[in-house]
Amino acid sequence: MGKTIAEKIFDAHLVDQPYEGVNVLRLDAVFCHEITTPIAITDLMARGKDRVFDPSKIKAVIDHVTPAKDSKTAEQGKILRDWARRHDIKDFFDIGRNGVCHAIFPEKGFARPGYTIIMGDSHTCTHGAFGAFAAGVGTTDLEVGILKGVCAFKKPETIKFVLNGSLPEGVYAKDAILYIISQLGVNGATNRVMEFTGPVIDAMSMESRMTLCNMAIEAGGTVGICYPDMVTVEYLWPFIKDQFADKAAALKEYSKWISDSDAQFEQVIEYDLSALVPKATFGYKPDQVKSISELEGTPVDQVYIGSCTNGRIEDLRVAAKVLKGKKIADSVRAILSPATPAIYKQALSEGLLDIFTDAGFCVTNPTCGACLGMSNGVLADGEVCASTTNRNFSGRMGKGGMVHLMSPATAAATAITGTITNSLLFKG
Amino acid sequence: MHTFGGNVLFLDRSDINTDEIIPAKYLTEITKAALKPYLLEDLILEGFEQKRDIADKQVVVTRANFGCGSSREHAPWALEVNGVYVVIAESFARIFRQNMFNCGMCAIELPAETIDMLFSQFSGSATSVKVDLDRGELNFSADGKTEAVSFQVAPFDHELVKAGGWVDYADTKY
Structure with a gap:
């Protein structure tokens, strides 16, 4: 009987099966950011286990709140920064070189076919795009990953x-x-x-x-x-x-x-998918999805383009194409966060940032901030955001806010009209 | 090892997500204790009043896919610092479930019919439950009614609970 890609990766990385159905796997990479890693670091220190299994396999970035917005977030950054220096973790990305983890790590070539990757972040599943087994884990699993380079999984x-x-x-x-x-x-x-x-x-x-x-x-x-195919290569x-x-x-x-x-x-x-139409979410669960035609005319207060879902160069190109020569509606404020410095620079050199700023967008540095309501674009109670991010949970972008998830093209069109709009209305 | 069992908080909804359990804006805290006032702050559930309903509860009984969304271990920690060490549900999101056992806490899955029975028999009454992890038995009681329910926890998860978590276990073994 043949095997799935996940089964092949499990077989190639199996260290132990302490119990039936429990597979302890060797990890090829452990990714870290400043929200879930500092508690792992302080716990390891408290246990007298301030060690890392292999500094070359650990990659770390400050991305959720950057620049730090207050003393607490400054402290989180400091714990991660000091730890990276202490353990000679060369692939540590601090402000100016930092980007959204699931954009910058692949951009640096850290996700490869056949790899096992964990991170204390649920969107680690992104790196599966390269033919890797990449899974989000909690702080304790991350801690053990940092310490021993292993993680336990039930075979899915x-x-x-x-x-x-x-x-x-x-x-x-x-x-x-x-x-x-x-x-x-x-x-x-x-x-x-x-x-x-x-x-x-x-x-x-x-x-x-x-x-x-x-x-x-x-x-x-x-x-x-x-x-993996030639596109991956x-x-x-x-x-x-x-x-x-x-x-x-x-x-x-x-x-x-x-x-x-x-x-x-x-x-x-x-x-x-040949007859698929543009979609957006409504309500507070990502499975509450309607066609744009059913949501057209819904007013929004803010448009956000960015995140580990849709903050990459291709997304910026698509949105810029819709926005070129247009202005955003007076009733809307719009924010673009290119997901990494390389994407920012590329967008700059292609003239995309001119298009966004001429349209009335605020262009921020690369950060996760607004997506989870931490910084750089938090909603007020009762406000509505058209967003290219990944979660529309209650309170996600700010207490009392409503998030409609959609593509960068739809978000750009929505910024122009101030209400949820199909991007085809503005096709060249 | 924690002591499991106590007064029950019934949350009659599926898909209660991590952002409802503990909103992201509190993830800048670097101690678990600081999370205490914010447990279930953004929960959408008719009739739920955070301060009143969480007080003096040690066990949550809920529906399917509890803890979906983020990987934040702050979700079990927010329960832990409020004295809630047990969640009983029809099912859990993968990461949340593992986080519970990794912290030495208990995520118990019961069939949908059993969860239905618990809601219909006990929700609305002051209910408590005794948890016997070794025998795999839950004893619910309220207003003179009692109900015994058996459950299974996988041996590895049981081991983690007894060991008080995964870090020392893994560091010794690997």
């Missing part, structure tokens, strides 16, 4: 999604994943790997695949996984060119991390 079942057809104009990876979550429900993939395959994925950039995999957790999924090539004679050789090696044709899937779900 896999749901394979075959996405047929091609996405129509004005429809993006975000619309696809919102649709999938609406079909599954927020508990529909709990303890499951979500494999995304098919012609829609084959045609997607790594940026779009990351958008898709990023929201696997919103259906409860442990990780969203795409099979092209993206990683600057980091792997010394390891392989050519790209074909890299592709051959990475093709180990593809599910076998006779692998056992718990379910195979096929969708034809």
Whole structure:
């Protein structure tokens, strides 16, 4: 019997099975940020275990509240910074070089096919876009990951999604994943790997695949996984060119991390996405999704483009195309947070930031801030935000606020009119 | 090891997420104790009054997919510093469930019918439950009514609870 990609990665990383169904895996990378890691660090210190298993496999960033907004967030940054220096963690990204974790770590080539990755952040599932097993964990699992380079997992079942057809104009990876979550429900993939395959994925950039995999957790999924292909190799090539004679050789090696044709899937779900329309959430759960046509005319107070879901260069290009030569509505304030300094610089050199600022957007530094209501764009009670982020939970972007999740194109169109709007209205 | 059991808080809703259990704005706290006043601050549940309903409760009984959303271990910590060491639900989100056992706390899953029975028999009455982890038995009581319910915790999870968490276990073994 064949194996799924997750089963192959588990087999290749298995250290111990202390009990039936419990797999302790060796980790290839442990990612850290300043919200969930400092408590792990202080706990390790209190236990007299201030050690790291391998500083070259630990990557750390200050991204949630940056620049620090108060003494408490300054202290969180300091704990992480001091720890990174103390343990000679070279891949530590402080302000000026920092970006949203799930954007900057892949951009640096830290996520690779076949890897096991954990982070104290639920959107770690993003890195499955590279054919990795990447899972969000709590602080205690993170602590053990830092200390010993291992993590325990029950072997998850896999749901394979075959996405047929091609996405129509004005429809993006975000619309696809919102649709999938609406079909599954927020508990529909709990303890499951979500494999995304098919012609829609084959045609997607790594940026779009990351958008898709990023929201696997919103259906409860442990990780969203795409099979490595030439798109993956092209993206990683600057980091792997010394390891392989050519790209074909890299592709051959990475093709180990593809599910076998006779692998056992718990379910195979096929969708034809050729007739998909732009989507957005309503209510307080990410599975509460409607077509934009059903939400059109809903007034918003704020538009936010950014985050680990949709703050990458491709997202900025799509939004800028809609915004070019337009102004945002007087009733709206709009915020763009490019997800990393490299994305910021690229957007600057392509003239995209001119388009955003001319339209009336505030462009902030890379940060997670507003997405979870911590900084840089928190809502007031009763306010509504059209957002390219990943969660519309009650209070998520500020107590009493309402968040409509949508694609960067829809968010840009919504900024222009001040009400939820299909981006096709502004197509060139 | 914690002592498990006590007065029950019934939360009659599925998909109660981590942001409802502890909002992100409190994640800048670097002690667990500081989270105490904010447990379930943003919970959407008709009739729920945070201060009144949380007081003197040691066990939560709820529906499906409790703890979905964020990976924040602050969610079990916010329960822990309020003296709630046990959550009984139809199901849990993966990360939350693991966080509970990693902290030496107890996430007990019961079939939907049993959860239905508990809500219909006990919700609305001052209810307490005794938890026998070794025998896998829960004893609910209220107003002279009692109900015994059996449950299973996987051996590994049981081991974590007895060890008081995963850090020392892993450091010794790996």
